[in-house]
Amino acid sequence: MEDILILQSIERYLAGTMLPAEREYFDQLRNTTPEIDQMVVEHSMFLHQMDIYSSTRNLKHSLQEIHAKLIERGEVNEGGELSTKGRIIQLYNKYKRVTAIAAAVGGAIALVTSGLLIYLSPVNNAPIQELKREFEVVKRNQQYQGAKLNEVDSKLPKDALVTGGGSGFLIDGKGYIITNAHVLKGSAYANVVNSNHDEFEASIVYRDEVKDLAVLKIVDKDFIALKSLPYGLRKGDVDLGEEVFTLGYPRNDITYNKGDLSAKTGFNGDSTRWQLEMNANPGNSGGPVLDKNGDIIGVLSTREKQAEGVAFAIKSKNITHLIDELKENDAIQNIKIPVHSSIKKMDRASQIKEIQDCVFLVKAFNKK
Amino acid sequence: MGYFYSSPRIKYTDVKSELNEQLLLRGLANNESKAIEAIYKDNFSIIQSFILNNNGSYDDASDIFQEAMIALYEKAQTDSFVLTSKINTYLYSICKRLWLKRLQQIGRYSNQVDSFEETIPIQEDLEMHEKRNAEFAIMERALNSLGEPCKSLLEGYYVKKMDMQALAKDFGYTNADNAKNQKYKCLMRLKKLFFAQYNIGE
Numbered sequence: 121m122e123d124i125l126i127l128q129s130i131e132r133y134l135a136g137t138m139l140p141a142e143r144e145y146f147d148q149l150r151n152t153t154p155e156i157d158q159m160v161v162e163h164s165m166f167l168h169q170m171d172i173y174s175s176t177r178n179l180k181h182s183l184q185e186i187h188a189k190l191i192e193r194g195e196v197n198e199g200g201e202l203s204t205k206g207r208i209i210q211l212y213n214k215y216k217r218v219t220a221i222a223a224a225v226g227g228a229i230a231l232v233t234s235g236l237l238i239y240l241s242p243v244n245n246a247p248i249q250e251l252k253r254e255f256e257v258v259k260r261n262q263q264y265q266g267a268k269l270n271e272v273d274s275k276l277p278k279d280a281l282v283t284g285g286g287s288g289f290l291i292d293g294k295g296y297i298i299t300n301a302h303v304l305k306g307s308a309y310a311n312v313v314n315s316n317h318d319e320f321e322a323s324i325v326y327r328d329e330v331k332d333l334a335v336l337k338i339v340d341k342d343f344i345a346l347k348s349l350p351y352g353l354r355k356g357d358v359d360l361g362e363e364v365f366t367l368g369y370p371r372n373d374i375t376y377n378k379g380d381l382s383a384k385t386g387f388n389g390d391s392t393r394w395q396l397e398m399n400a401n402p403g404n405s406g407g408p409v410l411d412k413n414g415d416i417i418g419v420l421s422t423r424e425k426q427a428e429g430v431a432f433a434i435k436s437k438n439i440t441h442l443i444d445e446l447k448e449n450d451a452i453q454n455i456k457i458p459v460h461s462s463i464k465k466m467d468r469a470s471q472i473k474e475i476q477d478c479v480f481l482v483k484a485f486n487k488k
Numbered sequence: 489m490g491y492f493y494s495s496p497r498i499k500y501t502d503v504k505s506e507l508n509e510q511l512l513l514r515g516l517a518n519n520e521s522k523a524i525e526a527i528y529k530d531n532f533s534i535i536q537s538f539i540l541n542n543n544g545s546y547d548d549a550s551d552i553f554q555e556a557m558i559a560l561y562e563k564a565q566t567d568s569f570v571l572t573s574k575i576n577t578y579l580y581s582i583c584k585r586l587w588l589k590r591l592q593q594i595g596r597y598s599n600q601v602d603s604f605e606e607t608i609p610i611q612e613d614l615e616m617h618e619k620r621n622a623e624f625a626i627m628e629r630a631l632n633s634l635g636e637p638c639k640s641l642l643e644g645y646y647v648k649k650m651d652m653q654a655l656a657k658d659f660g661y662t663n664a665d666n667a668k669n670q671k672y673k674c675l676m677r678l679k680k681l682f683f684a685q686y687n688i689g690e
Binding site for chain 1: 519521524525528529532533536546550554557558561620623624627628646647649668669672673675676679682683686
């Protein structure tokens with residue numbers, strides 16, 4: 121019991137919690153009693169050891185805790201023990217900035233790209249495709265460099281921006297041309313080029329988006345009016361399986377395609393159109409579809425996307441209706457639709473020779 | 489076996505990082521977990537790859553690194569403390585020495601240490617660290633041989649720094665004085681056990 125009291129006193133003495141008088145007395149006791157003095161020194165040393173021990177233990181504990189924490193956060197990796205959570209947190213911490221920037225940039229690019237796509241691409245999700253042709257003046261110029269018609273400069277204005285193209289054919293020798301309205305879509309002007317690559321300035325006389333037909337008039341002084349057209353416009357019905365052919369400009373050269381009438385209605389039972397078994401390409405739009413006698417039965421305009429070799433032509437009676445409407449509106453009075461074909465008994469090559477002068481490449485453009 | 493790959497070490501010269509290191513060391517000396525964590529985070533990986541590249545395991549890496557941290561802590565606590573090198577250089581040197589010693593102890597490393605260049609003189613520090621390690625072990629052994637409730641009571645008072653009131657409540661003593669009495673009894677036993685070992689060690 122006495123030892124405990126002494127130890128208590130020593131602890132209080134070393135901790136500095138003794139009152140001054142008590143402390144003085146204790147100092148005296150140390151001086152006079154070597155045993156007490158020894159005990160004080162020993163205990164002081166022990167307490168120091170205890171201090172070091174406890175702080176080291178606490179430090180070891182913190183180190184373990186920090187180690188575990190860093191593993192948890194993925195900042196320390198111990199091979200297979202790496203937790204998915206840690207990995208994700210680590211990746212997140214590491215790349216959050218980059219991710220944010222990438223997301224922002226990606227978003228911007230996506231917006232710009234989709235914007236451009238919407239702006240540049242023709243909106244055409246329909247199962248049928250218009251056979252309008254996209255082409256570039258530059259491309260054409262390059263293609264004809266050094267060709268025999270190089271001397272004939274394009275009559276497009278310098279500031280023209282070609283928006284599309286297709287085919288067209290004369291409905292009246294004075295220079296009236298029938299084409300598809302969609303060929304001229306978004307364009308204010310049009311020029312036409314014949315099979316000899318002679319270009320003529322034309323004006324858009326009329327367009328009917330519903331019928332998808334348009335009328336152009338060649339206004340070029342170089343154009344020589346034709347007294348008569350080789351073909352006529354067929355009014356009556358056409359039978360299934362009748363052989364038909366078309367001339368058009370899927371390329372810059374006039375191109376012949378043939379096929380058969382496969383249905384009397386167009387896509388989804390559209391009664392204003394014929395269905396043709398024919399390979400038609402972009403650029404064929406607006407071209408005439410003729411029967412074996414050389415009579416026009418329709419205007420080639422669309423094809424089915426899903427099926428190969430299925431094209432649709434606007435029935436020729438729609439042309440008649442269109443011209444009648446124009447006459448009623450006093451827009452044009454002097455159009456005379458050809459009724460009789462003059463190439464009936466000819467072979468196909470001869471028919472084409474007659475017809476090709478009346479089929480034109482239509483170039484739709486805007487001025488900048 | 490037994491190649492010691494030297495690790496890339498960066499030489500900092502700017503004052504800012506020096507000040508930062510001083511702050512970290514002061515934090516370490518005061519047992520501040522933020523500072524400890526910062527040092528740990530910055531230095532562990534390089535030590536780990538060093539240990540792993542030299543026949544060590546992940547556990548060896550954390551053992552050695554934590555021991556080096558303790559050595560750094562001990563150094564930071566000394567009154568005359570001046571760290572003449574960067575923290576990372578210091579830790580790396582300590583770890584190299586500790587690991588070499590460990591390898592020699594388990595007989596895995598018998599080659600001469602020709603390639604083992606010392607970056608800074610740490611011999612003294614290591615000796616001090618080993619002495620303290622030994623003292624720590626003695627104290628731990630003495631505490632462990634005390635038995636309960638003495639061990640927990642003393643740990644509560646000296647390690648966890650709880651006051652007698654809370655300790656009395658925790659251990660179920662009717663009042664703080666009784667607990668205090670018990671503590672002194674335990675302390676006297678501990679002292680006996682400790683000094684018996686300590687004096688043999690000396």
